[in-house]
Amino acid sequence: MQCLPYRQQQVLEATVRHYVDTIEPVGSQALLRRFDLTASSATIRSAMGALEQRGFLTQPHPSAGRIPSQQGYRHFVDCLLPTPSTSTVVRLEKELTSLSLRWLALDDLLRHLARRLADLTGLLGLITRPGRPQPHLQAVRLVGHDDRLLVLLVESPTSATHLNLRIPQESAVELEALEQWTSQQLQQSPGTFIDWNGLPSQIKTSGEILREALQNRKHEQALYSQGAVAMGLGGLLAQPEFRHSASLRPLLQLMEEQPHRVLVIAEEKRKSGVWIGAEHPHPALEHCAVVQAPYHPGTGGIGQVALVGPMRMAYSTSQAAVRTVARHLERLLA
DSSP states (O other): OOOOOHHHHHHHHHHHHHHHHHOSOBOHHHHHHHHOOSSOHHHHHHHHHHHHHHTSEEOSSTTSOBEEOHHHHHHIIIIIOOOOOHHHHHHHHHHHHTOOTTSOOHHHHHHHHHHHHHHHHSSEEEEEOOOOOOOOOOEEEEEEETTEEEEEEEEETTEEEEEEEEOOGGGGGGHHHHHHHHHHHHHHSOSSOOOGGGOOGGGHHHHHHHHHHHHHHHHHHHHHHHOEEEEOHHHHHTSGGGOSHHHHHHHHHHHHHOGGGGSOOOOGGGTTOEEEGGGSSSGGGTTEEEEEEEEOOSSSOOEEEEEEEESSSOHHHHHHHHHHHHHHHHHHHO
16 A cells, blocks of 8 residues: 555545545535644645545546545555544444343344444444355265165264155165265265266166255255345435435345355455455445454354445444454354
């Protein structure tokens, strides 16, 4: 991130704060009056011009004042973010401290927390279920009875799950050979890999039934971990940037079909957990900002807590809020 001279940093911070509060372009005189900057109006105008040349500010109309650009918000978040309001964070902390899993199922808990985030910020609160780590399949045991097949999946010395399948009665004679073949596969490639392309023809019927069942189970596990709870859509619709439903339609469609894609696993370059405008990999969020924080429930999985809103948002408060909720989720689920 390039360094800005002190005066330009001061003017950029004031412009962002003014626009977040008022959603109105601002000029040098208004900045001087509101923020009591120790400089002349000409100096402030010069700094605003330099920030516009750098791409940090933009002018929506020739005769209007300036507003922050996507690049301006990014510099503000990375270099100028103020300390969040203590009262806001303390209020949220106090509410969350009283929560207990003794009276809440997981999805109820996530809905409650997403609602608190939305009510606090006026944005869309979004929380994903903690993803389950992919189990390492160690052995498969098959027990047939008439037209039923019990499949025991051994994932560790202390962990096993089972599937109950229907098979043709004439395929029962294949089960011993199928169990031996899957055991050989897992010994050759420890973990979850079974090369179904090499399935011998003499066990093909029962083998195809087992293959489909294991694939369906894996798909269901992925869908569960991708599930997300969202609250606060009304608050998002009330934001001036989203007065026209067409601007929100791509986001609403994404939320309905693939809500987990709203969130991104943070890369090294985005440790702040903030994606602004076109920085987000999904085009449905090119006019939005996403602030998120991960939580680790202690089972090896990972979930995400996020706020979605316009680029004009109170980033400091939003970041503190999602981190607070993530921290309490870890405490509750540990």
